[in-house]
Amino acid sequence: MADTVKLPNAAAGTAREGFILTRQQFDTPEGISFQFWLKSGESVFSVTVPGQEGVFFVLEEDLPRIKSLLASQLPPSSQDSPGWRLQPLQLKDLQQRPVYGLYCRSLTTYRQLTDLLQTYAIPMIEEDIRPVDRFLMERFIQDSARVRVGEHGVQLQPAELQPTLTMLSVDIETTLRADRIFSIGLYSDQLSKVLIVGDGPNEPWLEYVNDERALLQAFVREVERCDPDIYIGWNVVGFDFRVLQERARRLQVPLNLGRDGSRIQVIESANGKWFCRIAGRVVLDGIDTLKGATWQFESFSLEYVSNQMLKRGKLLGQQMDEGLNRGEEIQQVYRENPRQLAEYNLEDCKLVWDIFEHAQLLHYLIERSRLTGLPLDKVGGSAAAFDNQYLPRLHRKGYVAPVYASGESQMGAPGGYVMESRPGLYHQVLVLDFKSLYPSIIRTFMVDPYALAQGTGTECPPEDLVPGFNHAIFSRKEAILPDIIERLWQARDRAKAEKNAPLSQAIKIIMNSFYGVLGSNVCRFFDQRLAGSITLRGHEILTRTKAKIEQQFGYTVIYGDTDSVFVWLGDDFPVEQAPQEGRKLEQFLNGWWQDEVQQRFGLPCHLELEYETHYRRFLMPTMRHSEKGTKKRYAGVRHFDDGREELIFKGLESVRSDWTPLARRVQRELYRLIFSDAAYADYLKQVVSQLKAGELDDELVYRKRLRRPLDEYSKNRPPHVQAAQKAQDRFAREGKKRPFTAGMYIEYLITVNGPEPRMFASSPIDYQHYLDRQLTPVADSILMFLNDSFEALYVPQIDLF
The missing domain is CATH 1.10.132.60 (B family DNA polymerase, thumb domain)
Known part of the structure; x- marks a missing residue:
């Protein structure tokens, strides 16, 4: 087992750095304790920070109601030793209203108070942030920490590490009702083994055990020996670990998989999502991780994804309808040929491992954590990623976030601009794409919650203001988000130069999610003045770009979508000259936009248009039973500078799983023939x-x-x-x-x-x-x-x- 160190027992002055694997919070008589497990080199250590408080904010104007509620609604015993305190702070909300901090010495009290204030509709600010997450966030600790034991206890500071994390792929095979486990497969670069209930000769990769209790005990033993940092699997939380926990409970086998010997906890949330907590170990589901990294498949079954990505699939049930026959086949194989089931079980583990390796999923999650502070196993998390970057910077300017979704909502804030298309079958179409349009709009035009509050709520000289949309006015000197975008943008440019695809993808996802956080009415910074100043500016940019191309060059823009324009050069335009013309358009339009933004707003322009694609042939179809052109549906032959060509379909039947294989195949072949004039x-x-x-x-x-x-x-x-x-x-x-x-x-x-x-x-x-x-x-x-x-x-x- 890896070296386990509890730093609080170390001598004063001791310091150690590590990548944060897991974080927990729990109540003790001395207050809330935070426990972190960190990976440092080949060893793992834990650190506990005791005697902490949880805090959220309330408006000063609500203090009389709050104090009255706390006095009348909490149990008498809690009045003598309340476990909470109200403290005035040098902070305001974005409407310039003073706030108090409501500090709680236990998680129980924290939940009690938030439930009570919510019941009586008293506004709370940042109450949904877990105390352990706030502890890291306010210290700008992202993925790694430097832990120091000093005279005043344990201190954590930001650190930068390149961790080497170990994975173990886990898969179980069960009865149809999952009321009995037949076998458990384990696979890593150090281990390849199946534990199975039954009689037979043991082999290096195969171990037979007498019954299900012995199976679970053997599983715990193998985990202790392998000591992985991360478990991976396919629906591994909602099925494998959930079933393992249930069977262990029924058979009274302690499933002590934590690095401190603690048991696993598999919990179902209110929305039906399953979570798995193991001290010092992370559980990653392959489906959620692929989706988070923006991989898209018609089906996320292991069989389908592995065939698409690895060109190989499961050893059983390839021809079976999903969810109907595979279970029965497994029962039959277990009865008749247990060794074959073990081979199937192990291959499923290998498939998941190889998918993680092929897609560099762990690398992606590590980079995402480094950039955002999100835990490795956080599913989604765009709002949390925004909070981790934005809130500590906002607090240092003397402000707290708005009350959840309290921004302006009575204004029009449409989504991305989609032009009316011009249907037809074309030669020589170029696609020009604005690089990360929404982040570049935020960066250029100072679109930012704090800058909005300063621009609309304080006295600023006109020359310090930037007009937005929906009556938004931004301060050009007091913005936070543009600087965050700039830092991420520079990091992405470095990642591209270093050919670090996972890092580049992580940054792209993070930057593009910022608009969603500002435009979603379930996010704390929602405000249609912010969202509208992004999307409506995007509308303006696309329509003016279209007009400039047609006026300056005489070409026809046949379509535009959010951040792209499709330019028809003309059917007689020489195919070999099209790329050069695309680069000419790119250079001219970027220079023109630089001048426009400087002249109109006195701001540096971060809009960047790229010549992206040349279609030798291109189809913009009509809507069915209509002469109007479609949106987000087209096909074409992409022509590369070296002469290669690729058939592209967007939104058409050949890329839609609800059409039959015949229709999809015929469409692809028919289009290929017509595009080739055959x-x-x-x-x-x-x-x-x-x-x-x-x-x-x-x-x-x-x-x-x-x-x-x-x-x-x-x-x-x-x-x-x-x-x-x-x-x-x-x-x-x-x-x-x-x-x-x-x-x-x-x-x-x-x-x-x-x-x-x-x-x-x-x-x-x-x-x-x-x-x-x-x-x-x-x-x-x-x-x-x-x-x-x-x-x-x-x-x-x-x-x-």
């Missing part, structure tokens, strides 16, 4: 012939997710619900209980008797349905621009003469 009629006729001959049946399967439990669909029962109901009825007749739950995917075919589940489909397939509802829409979306139609190609023509 004949396409014979190809479509062949597809129709094969369809009617039953040669393409495997490509006719629809796959759609149930959004809620099956029995909650009463009035509207779409095809996938009808198919699921038929499957459930079939299972019931066979004496099998199969609830169809929310989130489950249903695979089905359209037959002459309506939708039928794929596994039980028996009626003839309705091929006309697929011609009318799948092939016709995807083909006509491009054929209409060639004065052709799908129906004209496959319907036999009647010779009248």
